[in-house]
Amino acid sequence: MTFSGGKPKPGRGTRPAAPATVDGGSRYELRRPVPVKGVSEQFHIAGRVKDLGKTVQFSWPGVYFEGRFRGTGLGVVLDCAAADYDVQVDGVTVVTLVMPGDTTHWINGLREGEHTVRVVKRNDTPGGTSTFGGFVAASGGAVLSKPAPRDRRIEFIGDSITVGYGNVSGTRDCNPEQVKRNTNADLSHGALTARQLDADYQLNGLSGLGMVRNVAGIVPDITYRTYYDRALLNVDDDVWQNPGTWHPQIVVVNLGSNDFTDLTPGEPWTPVSLAAAYRTAYGEFLGTLRTRYGADTILVAVGFDRNAEHVRQVVEACNDGGDSGVHYWFLDQSGLDFLGCDGHTSAHDDRVIADRLATFLRSLAGW
Structure with a gap:
């Protein structure tokens, strides 16, 4: 029941010098997708965010983003040096990102076809602000319309x-x-x-x-x-x-x-x-x-x-x-x-x- 207050620390995280295999074919890449207008149109969210158009910012724990895509891979665009995230594809957690910094994390090697993706913030970080930049499909794939909200x-x-x-x-x-x-x-x-x-x-x-x-x-x-x-x-x-x-x-x-x-x-x-x-x-x-x-x-x-x-x-x-x-x-x-x-x-x-x-x-x- 402890509380860590204060302002967010500066810095955007450290990127690896080259793509690094993490697990299950997942890797970090240095390149970033070109941001799209109205990125929140890509995903469903119920948690509190500040929509900046090309990105959304958030602080509360448990905030989650749900999307759909077609293809064999997907990039998850995050800028957060404070919190941890689970990335779930088709209902299965494929990777936990520990304070990922400013990165696009790639999930590769999926079967060809349509998939669901869910990114969820695991912990509370009241002294920091996290940024989510949406999803980017691997070559030959596409980000699809977002799932409908639950009733x-x-x-x-x-x-x-x-x-x-x-x-x-x-x-x-x-x-x-x-x-x-x-x-x-x-x-x-x-x-x-x-x-x-x-x-x-x-x-x-x-x-x-x-x-x-x-x-x-x-x-x-x-x-x-x-x-x-x-x-x-x-x-x-x-x-x-x-x-x-x-x-x-x-x-x-x-x-x-x-x-x-x-x-x-x-x-x-x-x-x-x-x-x-x-x-x-x-x-x-x-x-x-x-x-x-x-x-x-x-x-x-x-x-x-x-x-x-x-x-x-x-x-x-x-x-x-x-x-x-x-x-x-x-x-x-x-x-x-x-x-x-x-x-x-x-x-x-x-x-x-x-x-x-x-x-x-x-x-x-x-x-």
Whole structure:
């Protein structure tokens, strides 16, 4: 539940001196395709991006790009020295790109024919901005029209548990570098839940931040709510411009694990004042979501660990105030091993949580 803030570091990554075989016929090449106008027309996306025409920029974890192409190879155009990415062809991960820098990564040796491709950002990098430049087909092939969006949409709002912090590590003992390499938002419980329900999704998660207080009282001048409206997390006053395609039927909020970590000397809170401020802010945040997405959107507030009773009270107050579309869901810890980095939920735990949460959301939405 840690947070690394700050501004992005300069630099565009280091390219290899010559094409280098990586695995399965994949390689990096120095040449770059000529950018096309309206590159976002190549791919489907549900996550928050800033569309610059020839490229898109993004910061949140789990942002994914889905496309279609014909031929035996495909280039993936990225400029990111901060995050890791899985590239999936026809539903199978063919390569993981670790902080790829400014490059076109080629996937070659595929069978001739039509294929699907999916590129997904694995980890949270709030201090950096990532750039995606779309796809380029190998000689003789073509990038095809993008896949249609899914009819169902879920937005997940939360902290490190939502991100999938260190979930594939297999151990609680991780240094910062191991946390980065072993965080896989595509295997987080939110991503798995959405796939079970055949839904597009956003993972708007930030490790270490809370509703009114952050883990161990760090950076007290900001909270999760400081960043929620942004597309680019490290750009002050940035506001995500919804292209009009994102209207979730369900929003799941899981914030509070960091708020209720042990108080440290010198903090202005008492247990009573913290709880009261948390409940007030949580209710206001749900009100903001209700105004933004309308009466038809189901809001789910997750009770987890020390925040559970406070969240339940917030939901009860919303219901008493006439909003029956707000629901409480208790994240049951039974059967979880917490073998992710620093005692976070593991990939096993994420599967268990997803099974339970998908069942609950299905009952609410009738999916």
